[in-house]
Amino acid sequence: MISCDRFDFVCRKSYEFLLSIGASSLPINPFEAIRKKHWGLTTYTELCAMVPGNVTVNDIAEACKSRDGFTVYSGGNYCIAYNDTVRVRNRIRFTLMHEAGHIICGHFNGGITDINQYRELESEANLFASNVLAPAAVIKACGLCTPEQLMAACGLSYNAAKVRLEQIMSIKQHPLDSKILKAFESYINICNRRIDIGSADICLDSSAV
Amino acid sequence: MDIGARIKSRRLELGMSLDDLGKRIGVNRSTIKRYEDGLIKNIPQKTVEMLAVALKTTPSYLMGWDSEKKQDDLQLDGEILLLAREMQKLPADKRNLLKNIIKTMSDIASGESEK
Numbered sequence: 001m002i003s004c005d006r007f008d009f010v011c012r013k014s015y016e017f018l019l020s021i022g023a024s025s026l027p028i029n030p031f032e033a034i035r036k037k038h039w040g041l042t043t044y045t046e047l048c049a050m051v052p053g054n055v056t057v058n059d060i061a062e063a064c065k066s067r068d069g070f071t072v073y074s075g076g077n078y079c080i081a082y083n084d085t086v087r088v089r090n091r092i093r094f095t096l097m098h099e100a101g102h103i104i105c106g107h108f109n110g111g112i113t114d115i116n117q118y119r120e121l122e123s124e125a126n127l128f129a130s131n132v133l134a135p136a137a138v139i140k141a142c143g144l145c146t147p148e149q150l151m152a153a154c155g156l157s158y159n160a161a162k163v164r165l166e167q168i169m170s171i172k173q174h175p176l177d178s179k180i181l182k183a184f185e186s187y188i189n190i191c192n193r194r195i196d197i198g199s200a201d202i203c204l205d206s207s208a209v
Numbered sequence: 210m211d212i213g214a215r216i217k218s219r220r221l222e223l224g225m226s227l228d229d230l231g232k233r234i235g236v237n238r239s240t241i242k243r244y245e246d247g248l249i250k251n252i253p254q255k256t257v258e259m260l261a262v263a264l265k266t267t268p269s270y271l272m273g274w275d276s277e278k279k280q281d282d283l284q285l286d287g288e289i290l291l292l293a294r295e296m297q298k299l300p301a302d303k304r305n306l307l308k309n310i311i312k313t314m315s316d317i318a319s320g321e322s323e324k
Binding site: 063072081 | 311313318
């Protein structure tokens with residue numbers, strides 16, 4: 001469970017992250033975001049080829065205790081590794097922004113000493129990833145209100161989109177909302193126009209019946 | 210040097226207060242003080258492991274079985290930090306693999322930051 005203070009902190013960090021990478025439309029490109037932050041990025045398959053010995057993707061996942069991805073912090077620099085054999089591309093997108101969440105939210109400052117703290121940090125990284133891939137202010141402004149719309153716009157899986165929609169309902173206004181809305185202004189306008197046209201299509205279909 | 214002196218020395222090296230260390234392992238400052246002063250002789254194994262993670266060293270170093278102070282030259286992320294406590298339990302081949310992975314990724318990270 002994330003405390004209110006930490007919830008606000010993570011929301012702020014996710015918006016600052018979006019602004020820092022110059023995001024202005026959805027879906028967010030996690031690969032581009034990582035490149036702009038000058039973080040290293042590699043795949044489990046690449047690691048298999050780079051580390052000595054006959055290593056498989058399963059070996060990497062077992063040694064690092066993660067099927068999806070992990071981050072190494074060294075000398076002030078970061079490198080994210082993700083499992084490229086995962087078939088669901090949207091899961092990879094979420095994993096990459098989850099790892100970015102660990103970095104941006106300062107989870108490398110100080111060690112983890114118990115499982116509860118570990119779970120909290122994981123929840124924070126998940127919240128960060130959700131808010132980067134589906135920023136609450138933008139979703140509301142675009143009037144996206146079904147899981148299917150969120151899936152198509154943000155590149156989320158159906159379940160992630162469903163959970164995110166419920167979460168968005170409970171998110172209050174944030175001081176950085178106006179900056180985010182400004183950055184996404186053109187996208188929001190286009191999105192709203194499309195939804196209008198979509199509604200008109202539905203009306204036409206109804207009248208035809 | 211006994212375990213108490215090693216805990217104190219490492220804590221001071223990292224600039225941590227008794228409170229800082231206590232919070233990290235979930236005990237109060239007076240318990241840490243008693244560990245350091247040798248008033249608690251048999252520190253539970255689980256607590257030694259937690260102290261080692263918090264002090265960025267190994268249980269072997271704290272116990273005096275190993276003179277190598279640092280756990281690793283690298284700081285690791287959340288998943289790996291949790292794992293670090295369990296690293297001693299990993300089979301030797303997996304432990305070596307993990308070190309090679311960290312070394313490889315560390316090189317990638319420093320190369321990327323220079324771009």
